[in-house]
Amino acid sequence: MTLALPTTAPREKRAGAAAATPGQWVVALAIMAFLLVALVIPVSTVVYVAFTEKGTGAFTLVNFVDFARTDLFVRATWNSVWAAAMTVVLATVLALPLAVVTTRYRFRGAALVQTLGFLPLIMPPFVGAVAMQLFFGRNGTINLLLGEWFDISIPFMEGLNGVIFVEGVHYFPFILLNLSTALRTIDRSMEEAAQNLGSSGLRLFRRIVFPLAMPGYVAGASLVFVKVFDDLATPLLLNVKDMLAPQAYLRITSIGIADPMGYVIAVVLVLLSVGAVVLSMLAMRGRDYATVQRGGGGLDTRPLRRGERLIAWAVVLAILALVLAPHAALLLLSLATVWSYSPLPDGFTLAHYARVFGDSSLYITNTLLYASLAGLIDVVLGTAIAYLVLRAKLPGRQWLDWTAMAAVAVPGVVIGIGYLRAFYGIDVGGVPLATLWIVIVLALAVRRLPYALRACYAALQQISVSLEEAAENLGATKARTLRRVVVPLISGGMLAGFISSFATASVELAATLMLVQSNSDAPLAYGLYVFMQSPAGRGPGAALGVIAVVLVAVCTFLSHLVVERQHRRQSRDVAAPTIPGATG
Known part of the structure; x- marks a missing residue:
């Protein structure tokens, strides 16, 4: 998996971009609000506390x-x-x-x-x-x-x-x-x-x-x-x-x-x-x-x-x-039944897998929930940011791309510390916001947003703006063009971005280790870490690790499959361009 640095949108696509609509402004402001809450404020809080004197709040x-x-x-x-x-x-x-x-x-x-x-x-x-x-x-x-x-x-x-x-x-x-x-x-x-x-x-x-x-x-x-x-x-x-x-x-x-x-x-x-x-x-x-x-x-x-x-x-x-x-x-x-001070295990058993599926299935359930929500958030935001950068004429829109990509250079432990400091004092029904499981989803989403963003950005770059202009000339509104033309054409990139975000979020630990407050909210990576702390738990932990590896491997395989299918589809579209749903 590779990440390219964000670059400025091609000039020819800028020339074809329409003036910013009120809807695009709303979407841009919503994205800015998310990045502000999920990334900028936590990291800024960490920086602020580091440079202030404890008790007085004075710069030091x-x-x-x-x-x-x-x-x-x-x-x-x-x-x-x-x-x-x-x-x-x-x-x-x-x-x-x-x-x-x-x-x-x-x-x-x-x-x-x-x-x-x-x-x-x-x-x-x-x-x-x-x-x-x-x-x-x-x-x-x-x-x-x-x-x-x-x-x-x-x-x-x-x-x-x-x-x-x-x-x-x-x-x-x-x-x-x-x-x-x-x-x-x-x-x-x-x-x-x-x-x-x-x-x-x-x-x-x-x-x-x-x-x-x-x-x-x-x-x-x-x-x-x-x-x-x-x-x-x-x-x-x-x-x-x-x-x-x-x-x-x-x-x-x-x-x-x-x-x-x-x-x-x-x-x-x-x-x-x-x-x-x-x-x-x-x-x-x-x-x-x-x-x-x-x-x-x-x-x-x-x-x-x-x-x-x-x-x-x-x-x-x-x-x-x-x-x-x-x-x-x-x-x-x-x-292994026992593997200690010997080149190979003394015997073999499936009891560790039975224990994982029986007692630790909550870890798997939580992981599927958290990683799916994080992947969905990333795909929606990645598609929106890519569209605004490549298609809209919003002033400063490139900053959306740069800010979202900045998460690559922020270690997970920094995100976790920032969330604790920024959100622990906010009560939600008498419970600190930083202790709720939704904050874990937020951390996973902002940490993996660059993966989905680059996938969606690359997919949209390969779609000519002339297809959207043709759809609008045939009477489709901007929203209908986006829904019936743009989204179907970049669906492969969106799905690849979701799978990449889902797979990597499934095994994220640095941020979740800081944010998990109760075992009932713990994802698979946290459960793995807990199991691996003691020799007695390493057998079940290894079984859980195998499940994690299989989960990520399947997601990676699906991602490659989607990308290849998208390439073949685009090759056919180049040979015989169509505008799906422009008039239907």
């Missing part, structure tokens, strides 16, 4: 001075930056060979490799942390075998090593997807020109191919870097507390929402996340990556010689075995 920098003078917080900052940087390095090591082999060579099974390489993203990282401990932990399968055979032990999962290992394996598909796409769209003539000048092999890749693919790599790497700051549960489950996200969570939950230091840490998290995105954009600034043709036919692929094919398969299989190990461990754990 003393909170940040205290932060800088506290060894724990300084260490947590450096640990977070180090973990994010090393995660990018590990993710690059895993993604680069797979991207190169499957795009530059005639490699049988390339599509399967790309598909399997995407699978780590459909497992929550904190679930992967528990699963990877079974294989790579101090008493995991690998170290038990190494100790028995060679009397050695490798600290794969110790301290920050474990965090980097888990998150590198989990997030490397972001680099794989972006880099593979970039390599496929390089103009073939660039490579041919370099070869004619005598460049080949590693020199060709290092001096020509990889620099041309740098925009895709930087996009994936920056996303990996930011996602590490967003991950709260993985460090907590690995007992690594000297990182920023765990420290923010522990300050708020142990001392309370009145403690300013939790807000200072949250502000630092936002600054680091935004800084990473800005730096990635500046790194690409002033450089020309354009090619002569659009895509240029892609890089020239060549067959592998026998020795090269053996090496390629060895590398690919080794990487896939590593990145798919958490899935195998999770499945084994969900079926």
Whole structure:
């Protein structure tokens, strides 16, 4: 799953845009109100508390001075930056060979490799942390075998090593997807020109191919870097507390929402996340990556010689075995009677699944409700924002897109802290608003809005404004044109956006961990975290994790299916354009 940065609407579509109607103003104001309540006010509250003196409310920098003078917080900052940087390095090591082999060579099974390489993203990282401990932990399968055979032990999962290992394996598909796409769209003539000048092999890749693919790599790497700051549960489950996200969570939950230091840490998290995105954009600034043709036919692929094919398969299989190990461990754990201090489980049972469906079905029910509502909200808002930006002449409409996309750079723990501070003092029937389950839905919706927005935006960009003008010329009103022409044509993008939002919201934990006040309101990700806290609960937790992985996998498959169907439909529409429902 990739996210493109918001761009300015094409000029030709602006020229065809009609003057803003009162209805469009109402919709724009409603969207602004939602973004204000769900994103701007909570984040602004966090920033405000961080810069004010406790008790007086006066502006102060003393909170940040205290932060800088506290060894724990300084260490947590450096640990977070180090973990994010090393995660990018590990993710690059895993993604680069797979991207190169499957795009530059005639490699049988390339599509399967790309598909399997995407699978780590459909497992929550904190679930992967528990699963990877079974294989790579101090008493995991690998170290038990190494100790028995060679009397050695490798600290794969110790301290920050474990965090980097888990998150590198989990997030490397972001680099794989972006880099593979970039390599496929390089103009073939660039490579041919370099070869004619005598460049080949590693020199060709290092001096020509990889620099041309740098925009895709930087996009994936920056996303990996930011996602590490967003991950709260993985460090907590690995007992690594000297990182920023765990420290923010522990300050708020142990001392309370009145403690300013939790807000200072949250502000630092936002600054680091935004800084990473800005730096990635500046790194690409002033450089020309354009090619002569659009895509240029892609890089020239060549067959592998026998020795090269053996090496390629060895590398690919080794990487896939590593990145798919958490899935195998999770499945084994969900079926294991006992798995402790042994390379494999002692026996197998379905009792964990029976317990999950019997005692923990509420987690699944809540997840379906919350994720469905969040996905519906995101699709409605995403469609509305895309239409206003691309079709209306509202002044400042681009800010709707930018504000909605800003949620990408705001860690979930910051959203959770902001909601607690902003809404806890508001009573609804004598109950604090921040404790109601609807606030969880609100947090999930604003966190996943960028995914649905980009899907709807891309779908609408591919629809010519002339179709709407033709419908209006035939007598359809603006509202009827929107309902009978625009929505049917972008329905594939809307559905893909809903599925993307639903799937990712289903396993969101950072924000929900802050907002869940009672077990009856807890979603599946929260239940997973609770189960994984104790060894006795890890069997049912693994069963619940398998259910989560299957749920997200099905949604991801449906999303790809919808996108492909939409592409085929648009191809037919280009061949024989129609205006559905313009007069009917």
